[in-house]
Amino acid sequence: MDALAYLALMAKAKLVFENPDTFMCFPALAPVRYTTDQLNFGAFNSPAVAQRLVYSEFSRLVNALPSGTIFEPGDKFLWDTYDTILRTAIVAEDQMSDTENAAYQQAVAFLGGTNASGLPVPSPELLAYRQFRDVWFQAVQSYKAQQSTAMAATDEAALTQWQNVDEPQLRALVEQARSDWQAKGFKEPVEQAQRVQQTYSARSPRLIWHTWSSSFDPDLDLQTDPNQQSFALTSFVPADAFSQEWLTFRITNAEIAQLVAQAPKELKDMLAPEGSESTVDQISFEFRSVSLSRPWFRPEIFGSRFWRMPEGTTPFSDGADPPEGQWPAYIAALVFLRNIQVTMRTGATIAPPQRLWTLPALQMVAAPSPTSTMRLAPAVFESRQTDSPRNAMAQPNIATPAAVRSPLRAEILRQTVQPAPRAIQRMRWEGRPIFETAPVPPPPPTPEPPPPPEPEPDPRKDISILAFICKQLPKSPNPDPSLTW
Numbered sequence: 001m002d003a004l005a006y007l008a009l010m011a012k013a014k015l016v017f018e019n020p021d022t023f024m025c026f027p028a029l030a031p032v033r034y035t036t037d038q039l040n041f042g043a044f045n046s047p048a049v050a051q052r053l054v055y056s057e058f059s060r061l062v063n064a065l066p067s068g069t070i071f072e073p074g075d076k077f078l079w080d081t082y083d084t085i086l087r088t089a090i091v092a093e094d095q096m097s098d099t100e101n102a103a104y105q106q107a108v109a110f111l112g113g114t115n116a117s118g119l120p121v122p123s124p125e126l127l128a129y130r131q132f133r134d135v136w137f138q139a140v141q142s143y144k145a146q147q148s149t150a151m152a153a154t155d156e157a158a159l160t161q162w163q164n165v166d167e168p169q170l171r172a173l174v175e176q177a178r179s180d181w182q183a184k185g186f187k188e189p190v191e192q193a194q195r196v197q198q199t200y201s202a203r204s205p206r207l208i209w210h211t212w213s214s215s216f217d218p219d220l221d222l223q224t225d226p227n228q229q230s231f232a233l234t235s236f237v238p239a240d241a242f243s244q245e246w247l248t249f250r251i252t253n254a255e256i257a258q259l260v261a262q263a264p265k266e267l268k269d270m271l272a273p274e275g276s277e278s279t280v281d282q283i284s285f286e287f288r289s290v291s292l293s294r295p296w297f298r299p300e301i302f303g304s305r306f307w308r309m310p311e312g313t314t315p316f317s318d319g320a321d322p323p324e325g326q327w328p329a330y331i332a333a334l335v336f337l338r339n340i341q342v343t344m345r346t347g348a349t350i351a352p353p354q355r356l357w358t359l360p361a362l363q364m365v366a367a368p369s370p371t372s373t374m375r376l377a378p379a380v381f382e383s384r385q386t387d388s389p390r391n392a393m394a395q396p397n398i399a400t401p402a403a404v405r406s407p408l409r410a411e412i413l414r415q416t417v418q419p420a421p422r423a424i425q426r427m428r429w430e431g432r433p434i435f436e437t438a439p440v441p442p443p444p445p446t447p448e449p450p451p452p453p454e455p456e457p458d459p460r461k462d463i464s465i466l467a468f469i470c471k472q473l474p475k476s477p478n479p480d481p482s483l484t485w
Helices: 003-017 049-062 078-088 098-111 124-151 156-184 187-201 205-215 253-262 265-271 407-416
Strands: 022-025 032-035 112-114 120-122 222-224 230-232 235-237 247-252 280-293 329-344 373-376 381-384 397-399 426-429 432-436 462-472
Touching (some): 003 124, 003 247, 003 253, 003 265, 003 280, 003 329, 003 462, 022 329, 032 049, 078 205, 078 230, 098 112, 098 124, 120 124, 124 156, 124 187, 124 253, 124 280, 156 187, 247 253
Antiparallel strands (some): 022 462, 032 462, 112 120, 222 230, 235 280, 247 280, 329 462
16 A cells, blocks of 8 residues: 555545544554554453553553644653642532532432442443444444545446435434434433533532542552553443444545545645655555543543633643644544555555465486486497386396407496496396496485465454544633632
8 A cells, every 4th residue: 555545544534533623643653553452451450561561552652642633642641631630720619509419419320330449430321322322423434434435436327326325325324323322322311411410510619529539549540561651541442342343445546536635734745745646546444433441531621610720830722723732632532444455556456465485496306217228338238227117226138249258348347337326236247246336315305395374364353543533622721700719
């Protein structure tokens, strides 16, 4: 896959996953790849050093500060900023009435509780809400992705197929997902409870602040990897995303050109030099988005108005578009990519590299034919082999002229003439041996067959992070002047 095709993938992700309050950030300078086994965060307590290093690397990666379209990890992490707010913020006084407190507690109980370890866990209703919401997200993403491909088509048949068949079907799937979210995913009750919680939390700031502070204790929630680097474990939901069905998409050469034209300038400057043209005919791939899970973090803190920082503190976000400040956004979700198949314009599909085996050189061994005739010193003697393969090494039939009937002549002949191996085993003169051939060497051993090639890796287990979906923060802090400070 060339640079322009890679750029088209990123531009496609922007069209599909970006929303008004989010932006896409791409690890274009250093692509990030994992295996599905490495991303099995259910085995966090694994003693394996390599696995804990993966936990640390992933957590530090997704909690770094996203500073723009091109992701450049630094040494600032979300847990440090969050800890600073919890330790140093000034919180308003409580003003919640008993009635408001009862409504607030009821909303909190509906949305979740705590487990045996005291950690917050979502309620069954909230879990169902998230499950059906994610199905709706995927339906919308599929619609946007296929719409982009259809709009880039140049033939009338493809446009007609989209307008009359594909578009109505995909729209119906979106509507069905929305209906299921409302009927089976507790959409209205959950969102109503969330509104009550947000509204009344400002009436009892100290109670909420205590709950948030209890959820993040650096002495307990910061882990240490084998390299002595600290990190707060971050995973993703759904945790079984790799075992679920992913959507398959295709990008044609015509769409690549359109997507490159729509790509952010920073990416085009890096990957699309002027005059360049993609050699890719089509890309087939699977991708899906997953949300990040941080049990220690409450993202609603940035939108709450019952706290402020000490005078002289740089705001975390000024609320502009795009926002600026010491922490104007955080990574809220990922776009995973897998099973990429690229077809070049020549029609050759790029497949994963396979291991090549070098066969040992063959040793050609020639043996005389059983019916061959060997003539040694014409007018001296000639020898013939028998026709039987079994007698190939047996005594040949020898005709001996009178010219060689003297011992001297025989000795000269013995010193100057060497019969070929396998042709003659023994020559005799008047019933006595004159000379013998050297022993025939054994045939070379049959070379060992090469070991079988290693099985091809499953492309579904090779996962790349195509993009980070980053949440832009509102103005933060934005204290409410009507509260009692």
